[in-house]
Amino acid sequence: MLGRFRGIGLELHAQNQLRIDDAARGAGRYESLGEDPQFDVRVAGGVGRLAAGWYLLTGHCQVKDGEIIAPCFYPDYGEGQSEATRIDLAEPDSEGRLRSLVLIKRRLRMLRLDPTIHRATFEISGLRLRRISRPQAMLEMLRGIGRSPCRSADAKPALAAFLRQAFRGRLSAGADMLHRRYLEAQRETDRGYQQWTALFGARAGMRRTFERAQALSRHPVISIVVPVHNTPPALLHSCIDSVLSQSYPHWQLCIVDDVSSHAPVRELLAQYAQKDARIQVRYRTEHGHICASSNDAIAMAEGEYVGFLDHDDELSPDALYEVAKALHEHPDAHLIYSDEDKIDEAGRRFDPHFKPAWNPDLLRALNYVCHFTVIRADLVRRVRGLRAGFEGAQDHDLVLRCTEHLQREQIVHIPKVLYHWRAIPGSTAMGVSNKPYALEAGRRAVEEHYTRIGRPCRVEITADGHYRGQWLASADTPKVSIIIPTRDKVELLRTCIDSIFEKTTYPDYDLVVVDNGSIEADAKAYLEQLRGHERVTVLDYAAPFNYSAIINHAVARTTADIVCLLNNDIEVITPQWLDHLAAHAARPEVGVVGAMLYYPNDTIQHAGVVLGIGGVAGHVHARMERGTGGYIGRAGVTHNLTAVTGACMVMRRSVFDEVEGMDESLPVAFNDVDLCIRIHKRGYDNVWTPQSELYHHESASRGIEDTPEKQARFALEADRMKRKWGEYLRHDPAYNPNLSLDSCSFDLAFPPRNLSSRHTGLSTQAQ
Structure with missing residues (x-):
């Protein structure tokens, strides 16, 4: 009992991409040599001594150089080590202490520790696992969540979510959810936004920024529009003072009071109007709500550009300077x-919102542009300003109508926090559910937008408060050829093809199965059976495995207007999976379309690819539970990404031919990412949609390159991608330079990368 109370000691044996510091061997000092260092974990008496249940991991990890990021265990319960069973661990705190909950689900065969996905030199010692009860584990998680400086009120909602899962009989899923929130809270404690702003949010200083502003080649006047109605005086003070504190002096503040009944509001506005000639105030005599008062303020604007500021929000001191600087860098910008x-x-x-560059499909799903928005005044007047009847979503409606008149190069994103949105009880910043009328106004705004751009559809509101277009049925459905490379593994292939035939509602498709030298008798027999199916063509490809060459070979032998690349380990979930993918692929501005893929345990395997993560590219939102919205809702809505996985990828045949197919010098890894980049550089929008859901039955173990030959080949292809695309891999327009390339979970970057203003063209990102 004493040994159990003190815990079970763990011994670490370096296995992959780790160098032991012989001079400090007694201290357990190691240097990671790549992005996939691995320890074999050994336990006195055997790893089977760790029975199923909750454990508390403790120890010490002192980082000498680099960073410990995303440490995790990979248990082997008898089916191998995979992402589906990965156990995430908390990172060491600032003093090097390790403390993390671990859930062992079944009898262990082996246990692996991956200490980091970043180069680092570190000392690790004293690792122990102590068995604890389920109530103790829950208490530890709730305490950890409550300690987060950014989520101090999240313990109760987390407990409520756990109880909902438990009442549904999904106790394990509830525990996993609670554990994820616990790990997120741990990351926020050690690498949170407060720390990030302290390190990277410092201003250059008023005088220095003023000098930089004066050095710009042009000094456009920016008219700030502020509709006011019964604002708490202290918040209105802060709002107006944030404009007066601007380091860029060429502004006009246009305030319209919408018949405030509180006398202090009018008195305060009169005082400010006397204080600075750039502040102009108008008082309405009829209450007209936010659209009417904003339009009155727009009519007062004398500047070349109009910016929008809510009456209780604040601008950062350099907000207008950064806008003027972006206009200097992009003279034809119409919307910033x-x-x-x-x-x-x-x-x-x-709660920072670090946004992508121009992302039209994301804007149709939610108003990600939001604050701080500055638009050319003549464009605002051309679309006749804000529309009455869209209160609560008036800014979303305005941006949709303005962007319909612009080229993508005229829409510029500044990847810096220039706007502070006031979060008080009842405000939209606390969640759109507080204002349900805003959701309906936004739904109508998006639906009318689709009609104006020639894609009429019915728009519905999702459970997360976002928007989803449901297109009208069309008799003109282009033919789709589904290309499935395979070799042996007949049960995977059979599951894939059966699910297609049993569930797919899309009417006009065929299968092209490419056999790359199957030798197993049951596989050969099944392929022979398929040859007799009216919807299946079996192609033989006897050359050594080269995925790019196999796909090029197959596409050249199809006649369909649309091709779908599909792995043989995919299983269809949603019957309309191909309807959604083909509908997007048929859009003339779209290049490649990707789908939502899940591991068999209903966690996310693929919700899009971001360039640069892990060195070349990585899957975002990986391992999150099915149904979760992800970062700013992006895992639950259709949006644009630079790349998607080739495990399920759909595009027009003409687009594939335009870029001359896949690069056969990338035979295994990254050929799908390379294809997507080349298509994106041609000016196409690549799309990912969660409406097409499929299972991906891959063995997703990190370190799957388990032989020296495979590791050398992978390194060669990664190096080829880095040499070919260079800085593009660090500046994905669908991502944000304030977000980490060491994580698939939209963690903060320490430090941020290039923060220059940008549009969606990849060619501008490396400048």
Whole structure:
């Protein structure tokens, strides 16, 4: 009992991409040599001594150089080590202490520790696992969640979500959810937004920024529009003072009071109007709501550009300078938007929204542009300003109508937090569910937008408060050829093909199965059976495996207008999976379309690819539970990404031919990413949609390159991608330079990368 109370000691044996520091061997010092260092974990008496249940991992990890990022265990329960069973661990705290919950689900065969996905030199010692009860584990998780500086109120919602899962009989899923929130809270504690702003949010100083502003080649006047109605005086003070504090002096503040009944509001506005000639105030005599008062303010605007500021929000001191700088860098810009965060009544900043560059499909799903938005005044007047009847979503409606008149190069994103959105009870910043009328107004705005651009559809509101287009049925459905490379593994192939035939509702498709030298008798027999199916063509490809060459060979032998690349380990979930993918692929501005893929345990395997993650590219939102919205809702809505996985990829045959197919010098890895980049550089929008759901039955073990030959080949292809695309891999327009390339979970970057203003063209990102 004493040994159990003190815990079970763990011994680490370096296995992959780790160098032991002989001079400090007694201290357990190691250097990771790549992105996949691995320890074999050994336990006195055998790893089977770790029975199923909750454990508390403790120990010490002192980082000498580099970073410990995303440490994890990979248990082997008898089916191998895979992402589906991965156990995430908390990173060491600032003093090097390790403390993390571990759930062992079944009898263990082996246990692997991956200490980091980043180069690092570190000392690790004293690792122990102590068995604890389920109530103790829950208490540890709730305490950890409550300790987060950014989520201090999240313990109760986390407990409520766990109880909902438990009442549904999904106790294991509830525990996994609670554990993920616990790990997120741990990351926020050690690498949170407060720390990030302290390190990277410092201003250059008013005088220095003023000098930089004066050095710009042009100094456009930016008219700030502020509709006011019964604003708490303290918040209105802060709002107006944030404009007065701007380091860029060429502004006009246009305030319209919408018949405020509180006398202090009018008195305050009169005082400010006397204080600075750039502040102009108008008082309405009829209450007209936000659209009417904003339009009155727009009519007062004398500047070349109009910016929008809510009456209780704040601009960062350099907001207008950054806009003027972006206009200097992009003289033809007509619409500029920035990143934003939230601010409470005490002035504490939290919940940053780091946005992608121009992303039209994301805008149709949610108003990601939001704050701070600056638009050419003549364009705002051309579309007749804000529309009455769209209150609550008036800014979303305005941006949709303005962007319909612009080229993508005229829409510029500034990847800096220039706007602080006030989060107080009842405000939209606390969640759109507080204002359900805003959801309906936004739904109508998106639906009308689709009609104006010639894609009429019915728009519905999702459970997460976002928008989803449901297109009208069309008799003109282009033929789709589904290309499935295979070799042996007959049960995977049979599951894939059976699910297609049994579930797919799309009417006009065929299968092209490419056999790359199957030798197993049951596989050969099944392929022979398929040759007699009216919808199946079996092609033989006897050359050594080269995925790119196999796909090029197959596409050249199809006649369909649309091709779908599909792995043989895919299983269809949603019957309309191909309807959604083909509908997007048929859009003339779209290049490649990707789908939502899940591991068999209903966690996300693929919700899009971001360039640069892990060195070349990585899957975002990986391992999140099915149905979760992800970062700013992006895992639950259709949006644009630079790349998607070739495990399920759909495109027009003409687009594939335009870029001359796949690069056969990339036979195994990254050929899908390379194809997507080349298509994107041609000016196409690549799309990912969660409406097409499939299972991916891959063995997704990190370190699957388990022989020296495979590792050398993978390294060669990764190096080829880095040499071919260079800085493009660090500046994905669908991502944000304030977000980490060491994580698939939209963690903060320490430090951020290039923060220059940008549009969607990849050619501008490396400048």
